Amino acid sequence: MIELENVSKNFKDKQVIKQVSLEIQNGKITTIVGENGAGKSTIIGLICGYYFLTSGKITGKQVSVMPDADNMPINMTGHNFLSFMCDLKGASMQQALELSAELGIEQALNKKIKTYSFGMKKKLSFIQAYVGESYDAYIFDEPTSGVDVPSAYTMMALIRKLKSSNQAVLLTSHNMDELERVGDYFYILKAGSIARQGTLKEVTELGLANRRYMIDVSVDMKEQLKHFMESAGIKIVSENESYIEIEIMNHMDISEIMKPLLNADITINGFWEERSHLANVAF
Ligand SMILES: Nc1ncnc2c1ncn2[C@@H]1O[C@H](COP(=O)(O)OP(=O)(O)OP(=O)(O)O)[C@@H](O)[C@H]1O
Structure with a gap:
């Protein structure tokens, strides 16, 4: 040391x-x-x-x-x-x-x-x-x-x-x-x-008051996923063809959303927290 x-x-x-x-x-x-x-x-x-x-x-x-x-x-x-x-x-x-x-x-x-x-x-x-x-x-x-x-x-x-x-x-x-x-x-x-x-x-924390997660969803299930999030009171901050980006409050536990989502029969291909890259914060 x-x-x-x-x-x-x-x-x-x-x-x-x-x-x-x-x-x-x-x-x-x-x-x-x-x-x-x-x-x-x-x-x-x-x-x-x-x-x-x-x-x-x-x-x-x-x-x-x-x-x-x-x-x-x-x-x-x-x-x-x-x-x-x-x-x-x-x-x-x-x-x-x-x-x-x-x-x-x-x-x-x-x-x-x-x-x-x-x-x-x-x-x-x-x-x-x-x-x-x-x-x-x-x-x-x-x-x-x-x-x-x-x-x-x-x-x-x-x-x-x-x-x-x-x-x-x-x-x-x-x-x-x-x-x-x-x-x-x-x-x-x-x-x-x-x-x-x-x-x-x-x-690499974004320094936002809330956390953002990207969800990769199959195209035909995207509307269903959006509906699920909206019903759960989760804000959708951006979306494209097959991704939606959600924002949750920092104090909220992400498993509160993940558990019901897994039971909702919506095919999710990926799920990750949005973070900055080292290069963005270092230079
Ligand atoms: N022997 C020296 N005499 C005077 N200035 C020096 C000396 N060695 C380094 N410096 C200066 O100290 C600063 C830091 O240099 P240093 O080589 O530690 O940077 P670095 O982060 O390792 O850069 P690099 O990524 O290019 O290797 C620079 O402004 C450099 O010009």
């Missing part, structure tokens, strides 16, 4: 991180979301001790990090680099080799890193960050940028494994779908400050 309390950072006279407080808890994937220049990498740099704090406090500093920047020893082979990192971290080379196979770079390990593609270097960097135990947190700064889709999925599955073994993980990415799939807790960073934080459900 790592905790930041009121952390600020100035570069010369420019304050780029402003009173940021956040927690990277064990057994959770914590994410920082924000546009280019919002301050994500600077926060990671502060946690890792690359930069001095201007003010505030950070508790827990044993981190294993996959940095965003490409700063690998390009004249080493991938194998030598991993072996060096495993020695340094007291980690298992066997695990590093297994991860190399999972990410499809095992054939390239005998070659020098300078011959690697961008994505291959990212994979190598991911592996060196992943191996080893007993860290306060594992930090992955944009691990999947420039990585092919299957490998990005593999990386996310591996990160989930860290979470399952009760490790603390901090993840940044510009891929909102990816973050929505794996993130447990979100910090939305805007110009160096936390603008919003919470679970996906919390940060």
Whole structure:
């Protein structure tokens, strides 16, 4: 677990991180979301001790990090680099080799890193960050940028494994779908400050007084469904060919509508709560 309390950072006279407080808890994937220049990498740099704090406090500093920047020893082979990192971290080379196979770079390990593609270097960097135990947190700064889709999925599955073994993980990415799939807790960073934080459900709430649900209904049953809702006093806020959107008061339990609806013999194909997407609230 790592905790930041009121952390600020100035570069010369420019304050780029402003009173940021956040927690990277064990057994959770914590994410920082924000546009280019919002301050994500600077926060990671502060946690890792690359930069001095201007003010505030950070508790827990044993981190294993996959940095965003490409700063690998390009004249080493991938194998030598991993072996060096495993020695340094007291980690298992066997695990590093297994991860190399999972990410499809095992054939390239005998070659020098300078011959690697961008994505291959990212994979190598991911592996060196992943191996080893007993860290306060594992930090992955944009691990999947420039990585092919299957490998990005593999990386996310591996990160989930860290979470399952009760490790603390901090993840940044510009891929909102990816973050929505794996993130447990979100910090939305805007110009160096936390603008919003919470679970996906919390940060993407529409902020309306009432909740809205979309119902996908077969076309021939739509009128019947509308009639059902109107008789139950439920407001229909929009509709199209095969969907209706209803609004219910926040204090109302949706099962009060669902139970009688299931008994009403109306074929429902789908039912979900309308929420904003992470991208809508983050930018
Ligand atoms: N070493 C530095 N000296 C001066 N300013 C810096 C330094 N590093 C970062 N900055 C500034 O701090 C701000 C935050 O940058 P940072 O790299 O943390 O953003 P980011 O959210 O990681 O962006 P990206 O999504 O592009 O990676 C930017 O305005 C950047 O110009």
